[in-house]
Structure formats: structure tokens, C-alpha cells
Amino acid sequence: MQPDQEYSIYDHWYDNKLILKSPVKEYAMPNSVLIINCGSSSIKFALLLKDQNFRIHGLAENLGTPNARIKGVTLGNEPVDIHIPNADHKEALEVGLSRLANHKPDAIGHRIVHGGTLTQAELITEDIIDIIRDATPLAPLHNPAHLVGIEATRRLFPDLPQVAVFDTAFHQTMPAHAYRYAVPKFLYTEHNVRRYGFHGTSHAYVSERGSELAGSYKQGGWLTAHLGNGSSTCAIWNGQSVDTSMGLTPLEGLVMGTRSGDVDPRLHSFLAKNLGWDIYKIDKMLNSQSGLLGLSDLSNDMRTLIEASEQGNEDAALAIEVFCYRLAKSLSALSCGLPRLDGLFFTGGIGENSAFIREKTMSYLPHFGFNFSKEKNDNLKRGTEGRIDAGTGPQIWVVPTDEEGRIAQETSNVVARGVENSTTKKPEAATV
Ligand code: AMP
Numbered sequence: 449m450q451p452d453q454e455y456s457i458y459d460h461w462y463d464n465k466l467i468l469k470s471p472v473k474e475y476a477m478p479n480s481v482l483i484i485n486c487g488s489s490s491i492k493f494a495l496l497l498k499d500q501n502f503r504i505h506g507l508a509e510n511l512g513t514p515n516a517r518i519k520g521v522t523l524g525n526e527p528v529d530i531h532i533p534n535a536d537h538k539e540a541l542e543v544g545l546s547r548l549a550n551h552k553p554d555a556i557g558h559r560i561v562h563g564g565t566l567t568q569a570e571l572i573t574e575d576i577i578d579i580i581r582d583a584t585p586l587a588p589l590h591n592p593a594h595l596v597g598i599e600a601t602r603r604l605f606p607d608l609p610q611v612a613v614f615d616t617a618f619h620q621t622m623p624a625h626a627y628r629y630a631v632p633k634f635l636y637t638e639h640n641v642r643r644y645g646f647h648g649t650s651h652a653y654v655s656e657r658g659s660e661l662a663g664s665y666k667q668g669g670w671l672t673a674h675l676g677n678g679s680s681t682c683a684i685w686n687g688q689s690v691d692t693s694m695g696l697t698p699l700e701g702l703v704m705g706t707r708s709g710d711v712d713p714r715l716h717s718f719l720a721k722n723l724g725w726d727i728y729k730i731d732k733m734l735n736s737q738s739g740l741l742g743l744s745d746l747s748n749d750m751r752t753l754i755e756a757s758e759q760g761n762e763d764a765a766l767a768i769e770v771f772c773y774r775l776a777k778s779l780s781a782l783s784c785g786l787p788r789l790d791g792l793f794f795t796g797g798i799g800e801n802s803a804f805i806r807e808k809t810m811s812y813l814p815h816f817g818f819n820f821s822k823e824k825n826d827n828l829k830r831g832t833e834g835r836i837d838a839g840t841g842p843q844i845w846v847v848p849t850d851e852e853g854r855i856a857q858e859t860s861n862v863v864a865r866g867v868e869n870s871t872t873k874k875p876e877a878a879t880v
Contacts, residue, residue, distance in 0.1 A: 486597030557859030563614030618648030
């Protein structure tokens with residue numbers, strides 16, 4: 449196995465069986481939800497307070513190293529930078545959350561990349577933990593880190609409801625003809641090899657919000673383009689995902705910051721035979737040295753590439769062109785999953801902020817009757833919602849994503865579901 453930090457957490461998890469066992473309890477409805485997004489050496493956290501409608505954010509990074517630190521902003525907008533040398537996930541959460549003395553969470557929502565075939569967010573129980581663990585071979589970089597985060601928050605807040613919100617769940621409505629690969633059937637039936645899709649929280653939020661803005665809440669056929677360091681597209685019919693660009697793993701599909709997206713599957717054997725590369729080297733190349741970074745040989749950051757191309761860097765210009773062309777190609781392909789196309793939503797750091805990338809992408813999509821408005825696109829203030837078509841044909845909108853808000857909402861819904869269930873069960877219990 450590769451000497452990789454991601455894998456060492458995985459080993460740690462299996463060796464030490466860290467998760468605490470606790471029975472399912474009844475919980476009150478949450479007013480404040482702590483969102484945890486745990487990576488292998490980092491934790492993004494946010495506290496969302498329902499009534500006061502504000503959020504507190506923090507980032508713990510370089511965990512397990514001498515450079516471990518927490519960065520964030522206080523409620524008074526003062527920057528916070530706390531050094532916590534060699535701190536692990538639990539210590540980082542303890543330090544980070546001790547700063548929120550007046551704002552304790554009522555519930556915790558964990559962003560979980562892979563939930564196997566689970567179709568919705570779930571209260572975290574031993575069974576759900578087993579499912580997250582079982583999905584580890586499908587998300588080896590993410591799920592073990594999420595489990596470490598769950599273990600840490602369960603130790604810190606043993607009495608709070610904790611909810612797992614899965615990136616994959618929204619796409620579980622895909623039909624078999626969209627999620628099956630054309631490989632031998634036993635790989636699906638015995639080894640779960642199929643397309644799952646990711647970024648579900650974002651596609652769900654953006655398609656719901658976008659269709660609401662368009663006056664047809666959760667109705668009709670829509671395409672979403674989530675364009676950030678990781679990028680994916682999705683086709684949504686009447687509020688349900690019918691196809692998406694990512695597959696078994698988040699590597700399939702679009703060109704991303706450092707990920708290649710689709711390549712000829714035979715590239716692997718080509719590199720093995722001709723360059724003597726092993727599977728780890730190929731995996732690393734496709735995941736962290738490819739995409740915009742690989743094409744440009746300069747950066748994975750779209751802003752840097754746009755600036756470089758404006759200054760005449762041809763590799764940067766080509767990387768941008770490939771990104772937009774492949775994006776348009778993916779949107780065209782996904783439109784096959786829709787009985788009718790009502791419109792397209794752009795989101796993610798690139799989709800929300802770059803009028804240039806949106807325009808270039810639309811230049812490759814002349815087929816569907818889109819009537820793109822350059823003027824509206826150029827005038828849309830960065831990071832705001834707005835319509836960028838000329839008023840005829842399928843609509844085009846920019847809809848800033850809100851994954852945190854969606855996770856908080858789903859967490860509240862799951863806790864409410866638990867409260868309702870327990871309330872409806874009470875009279876029965878009383879008659880016993
Ligand atoms: P995300 O992963 O959603 O945070 O998005 C990160 C990506 O958005 C990076 O490639 C950034 O360069 C890109 N981005 C952010 N702002 C802009 C902008 N104004 N123009 C182009 N790309 C941007």
C-alpha cells in the first residue's frame with residue numbers, strides 16, 4: 449500500500465475501532481446545526497444558527513503535523529489563527545468549538561462523500577457507520593476521514609443527534625441505464641461497481657433553488673454545472689437526478705482542477721506497458737497532476753489560468769478551452785436523460801464567478817435554442833443569483849450553491865423525522 453496519509457487514517461480506523469457505541473435517542477428540534485466536513489488532514493466547520501440567520505466558519509488544517517492550525521473569523525469579523533501543533537481531529541474540534549462558548553450546537557451534520565446506495569440523509573447509528581465504512585473502497589480518500597470526524601464529534605457531544613448527509617444520495621434516483629457500466633454483471637452484483645455520482649448536495653440545492661427562481665419549483669428538465677476545483681454536471685427531471693457526470697469515483701467526467709475526468713480506460717495499460725507505471729502512480733497522476741494543472745503545466749486555479757492566458761500563455765489558453773468544450777459536451781450528453789430541456793444552472797467557484805467561462809461554454813452549445821445574453825452575463829455581480837439568457841429558449845441562470853445550508857436543512861429534517869416518529873410512537877407506548 450502507498451505510504452499515503454489518506455491510507456494511514458484508514459489503517460488507524462480499522463486497528464483501533466475508534467467509534468463509540470451509543471443507543472439511538474430522542475432529540476429536540478435543532479436551532480443551531482454544526483456542519484463538519486472532515487478531510488484526511490483538515491476539517492471545515494460551520495455553525496448555522498436558524499433564528500439569527502448567521503454562520504460562523506472555521507478551517508483546521510495540517511492536522512497531525514507541527515503546522516496544525518485553526519483559521520477562521522469571529523462574529524465581529526476578526527481573523528482567528530490558532531496554532532495547535534500536532535493536534536488531531538478531536539483536539540482541533542475541541543479548540544475550535546471552545547471558541548463558540550455562547551453558541552453551542554443542537555445537532556451535527558456531517559458531509560459524507562460516499563453513502564453507497566443510501567437514498568437520503570440518515571441519523572448516525574452503528575448501522576449507518578457500518579455502511580459508511582463499507583463504502584470506503586469506493587471513496588478511500590474521503591470516507592475514512594469522515595469516520596474520524598464522526599468519532600471525534602461523538603466523543604465531544606455524546607448527547608447530540610448526528611446526521612450523515614451523503615454526496616451520493618441525490619443521484620440514487622438515476623435509472624439503471626444511466627448508472628450501469630458495460631462491464632461483466634458480477635462486478636455490479638458482487639462488487640457494487642456502478643456509477644454513483646457526487647456533489648449531490650450542491651446539485652439538489654441549485655436545481656431546487658434555480659427552478660424556484662424560474663417559476664417552476666422542482667418541475668421540468670434542468671441541467672446543472674457545478675464548476676469548482678472538483679466539477680460535475682447533472683440532469684434533473686422533476687426534482688430528481690436522472691444522470692450525472694461523475695461515476696464510481698469523483699474522477700469520471702469533466703476536466704477539473706487536478707483531475708483528468710474521462711480518459712480512455714486503456715491509458716492505464718498503455719502507461720503500465722510503455723512507462724512501467726504501477727496503479728498507484730497512475731491513480732496519483734490522474735487525480736492530482738492532471739486536469740487544468742496537467743494541461744497548463746501551471747496551475748489548477750482557473751483565475752490564474754485566465755490571467756496567464758490574457759498574457760499570452762498558450763498552455764493556459766488551451767486548458768481553458770478543453771475545460772469549456774468538455775463541459776459543453778457533457779451537458780449535451782446529459783440532456784439525453786431529459787424528456788424536455790427547460791434550462792441550465794451554473795454554480796461553484798468558477799460557475800458563479802466567471803462570466804468568461806460561462807460565455808465560452810455557451811459558445812459550444814448552439815444546439816438547444818439557448819439565447820445567451822452576453823450583456824446580462826457580463827453585468828451579473830460576482831457571486832449573486834441571476835438570469836443570463838435573453839428571455840427566449842431554455843433559461844440560463846447563475847445560482848450560487850449553498851452546500852452548508854442544504855446540509856443544515858437535511859440535518860434538521862432528519863432530526864424532525866426522528867422527533868415525529870418518536871411522538872407518534874408515544875401513545876402506543878402509553879397503552880402498553
Ligand atoms: P470552488 O472549488 O467551488 O471553491 O472553486 C474554486 C475555483 O473557482 C478555482 O479554480 C478558482 O480559481 C475559481 N474561481 C473563483 N473565482 C473566480 C473568478 N472570478 N474567475 C474565475 N475563476 C474563479
